[in-house]
Amino acid sequence: MPGRNEGPDRVCPVCSGPLGLGDSSDSSGDNSPDSLVDALQASESRFRAAFADAGIGMALIGADDRIIEANPAFAAMIGHEAPNLVRTHIHEIIDPEDSPRQLYLELLRGERDRLRVEKQLKHREGRVVWSNVTISLIRDGAGHPMYTLAMVEDVTEQRLLGDQLAYQAMHDPLTRLPNRTLFFERLNAVFGPGAGEPADATLLDSADAVDLVELDGSARLDGLDGLDGLDGLDGLDGLSGLAGLTELGGLGELDGLSELGGQGKRVGLCYVDLDGFAAINETLGHHVGDELLVAVAARLEHGFARGDGRLVARLGGDEFAVLVCDSDGSEQLTTLAAELIKMLEEPFDVAGQQLVVTASVGVVERRIVETTPTDLLKDADATLYWSKADGRARWTLYDPDRGAHQLTRQRLATALRPALERGEFTVEYQPLVGLADGTVHGAEALVRWRHPRYGTLSPDRFIPLAEESGAIVPLGKWVLEESCRQAKRWLQEFPEAETFVSVNLAARQIWDSDVVADVAAALKLTGLPARLLQLEITESAVLGPGGRPVQALQALADMGIRIAIDDFGTGYSNLAYLSRLPVHVLKLDGSFIEGFRDPAPGGRPDSRFRRTDADEQIVGAMVQLAHALGLTVTAEGIENASQAERLRLTGCDTAQGWYFARPGEAERIAAILREGRVRSA
Incomplete structure (x- = not known):
């Protein structure tokens, strides 16, 4: 065997000791030279047999x-004969790698005794053999390194199985595209450790540091308490606020402020959803839907998966994503989205037929330091929703202002029920004035939300959210009871006025609760006579499908309650149907009243005043028809004396608007009742 030493100093490659010493086969205890040689030869024979077999x-x-000797198992593993491997340099079989190579050198220097690595071996036929290699250091009798013994286990099948399982875990089984798991792995890799953090945590502490929300037509800035020290920045050398900080000489290098104005690495995402895909599944079957998804995936991958910089993934269902890991700006992403929509509009040949689909795309593009993976996907999802809401088959770029508005809506919707429990709601009242005598006949109850953060919110800010979430049922019940309680106080103070209260009733209150029982309970609790309660409901809610609203209104009318149709003229406007409903009052939508203006100066014709004449004739006709049906008419939105007078001449019965009084506390109605006639605001 090459490399062997003669005599008693020979070392066993396995035990690292002198061969033959302490050999258990020598039972005679003879330590003569001949006995030692015999023991040495027996031990070597056993090692050779174990090595070879x-x-x-x-x-x-x-x-x-270089290889001193290799056994047949190792030779067969790499497609060679064992004798042919002698004196072969190990790097002809195994590629050197920096880190394992350094560990191997430490082994050769005697600094470690064993090393275990996973390596790729080069097979004679050119393929790769994956192996687990354990390398042990063999020392001589004095403990000095002599050579190494490598034990190699072929793990190619396990490795291929692991690769297959890893592929299946990271790819969609239907389309073979990267799945949601791989998408998030790649997305997180783009950001890297801490890449999503703001450049200066002292200025950009959280997503709520600056919360700009449009409320009741006015912009409000909240959460700026920590920026009091920046008040003097405006006007400094012609610079304004934070925008000027990065332009001051040298200041941009402090605390990473230069990153606030720098470009930095950018990332972009197109979030794709097929329009009407559910209808294809329902009408043509899921097998056709699956084939369509495969065709869409192939078209997306072919058109947009380019190199390492882009990833096309299926996130689930008919949702896909195109991730641009190092984008050039929003223009690149919107161009890509437009190309994507155009590409998908081309017909697909699926299951022997041509299918045409469209796609909606949400687009988000920004600097990495300005966002996080979670926020990027959340904003892309919101933007996709906007594309759907805006008409489908289009792309929409993320708008921070619209996003802030959506966030505010979500916060308000979540806080509605707790706010009711905390007593944050109040009711204001606006008088309903008789146009013939100028006296107050009743008052409309208008709920307000005294929000601790956003101030006083008008109904249009939160009532739609309450209807969507179902919070309108407990809120409406509270408003009803509070309004009846106040009307009872007016009755006690002004018994001859018979002032009624008019309360808005949401359609969902009829569908999701026993509104008849709720109204009866409110009247019983407050002691208000039924004749002094008026309930307003929109005509679209009354005239929609189903008979439950009509039945409920009939039961309420039988109790003596007055029913008013609110915003009349904006929905079905089916007067013939109204004749079969238990309705007492029509409230004309304010859009009709806008046309009631003074005649054109000098009698000159003007298209605006032709519309005024038309509106006046329409209102007059509706008033006459309503009177013929035994209904009274209320006009909303009166802003001046001219409008009030011209409405009176049409025969309109009552009106409300800022001309008479703005909505306010209940005491304002009481003050008007004391005076006997309404005062103009």
């Missing part, structure tokens, strides 16, 4: 990285 690959490697 081992089922695991083995090789003795010298300090010069």
Whole structure:
């Protein structure tokens, strides 16, 4: 065997001790030279047999990285004959790698005794053999390194199975595109550790640091308490606020402020959803839907998966994503979205027929330091929703202002029920004035939300949210009871006035609760006579499908309650149907009243005043028809004396608007009742 030493100093490659010493086969205890040689030869024979017959690959490697001897198992593993491997440099079989190579050199220097690595071996036929390699250091009798023994286990099948399982875990089984897991892995890799944090945490502490929300037509800035020290920045050398900080000489290098104005690495995302895909599944079957998804995926991958910089993934259902890891700006992403929509509009040949689909795309593009993976996907999802809401088959770029508005809506919707429990709601009242005598006949109850953060919110800010979430039922019940309680106080103070209260009733209150029982309970609790309660409901809610609203209104009318149709003229406007409903009052929508202006100066014709004449004739006709049906008419939105007078001449019965009084506390109605006639605001 190459490299062997003669005599008693020979070392066993396995036990690292002198061969033959302490051999258990020598039972005679004879330590003569001949006995030692015999024991040495027996031990070497046993080692050779174990080495040659081992089922695991083995090789003795010298300090010069050349193979001293290899067993048949190792030779077969890489497609060679064992004798042909002698004196072969190990790097002809295994590629050197920096980190394992350094560890191997430490082994050769005697600084470690064993090393275990996973390596790719080069098979004679050119393929790769994956192996687990354990390398042990063999020392001489004095403990000095002599050579190494490598034991090699072929794990190619396990590795291929692991790769297959990893592929299946990271790819969609239907389309073979990267799945949601791989998408998030790649997205997180784009950001890297801490990449999504703001450049200066002292200025951009959280997403709520600056919360700009449009409320009741006025912009409000909240959460700026920590920026009091910046008040003097405006006007400094012609610079304004934070925008000027990065332009001051040298200041941009402090605390990472230069990153606030710098470009930095950018990322973009197109979030794609097929329009009407559910209808295809329902009408043509899921098998056709699956084939369509495969065709869409192939078209997206072919058109947009380019190199390492882009990833096309299926996130689930008919939702896909195109991730641009290093984008050039929003223009690149919107161009990509437009190309994507155009590409998908081309017909697909699926299951022997042509299918045409469209797609809606949400687009988000920004600097990495300005966002996080979670926020990027959340904003893309919101933007996709905007594309759907705006008409589908289009792309929409993320708008921070619209996003802030949506966030505010979500916060308000979540806070509605707790706000009711905390007593944050109040009711204001606006008088309903008789146009013939100028006296107050009643008052409309208008709920307000005294929000601790956003101030006083008018109904249009939160009532739609309450209807969507179902919070309108407990809120409406509270408003009803509070309004009846106040009307009872007016009755006690002004018994001859018979002032009624008019309360808005949402359609969902009829569908989701026993509104008849709720109204009866409110009247019983407050002691208000039914004749002094008027309930307003929109005509679209009354005239929609189903008979439940009509039945409920009939039961309420039978109790003596007055029913008013609110915003009349904006919905079905089916007067013939109104004749079969238990309705007492029509409230004309304010859009009709806008046309009631003074005649054109000098009698000159003007298209605006032609519309005024038309509106006046329409209102007059509706008033006459309503009177013929036994209904009274109320006009909303009166802003001046001219409008009030011209409405009176049409025969309109009552009116409300800022001309008479703005909505206010209940005491304002009481003050008007004391005076006997309404005062103009």
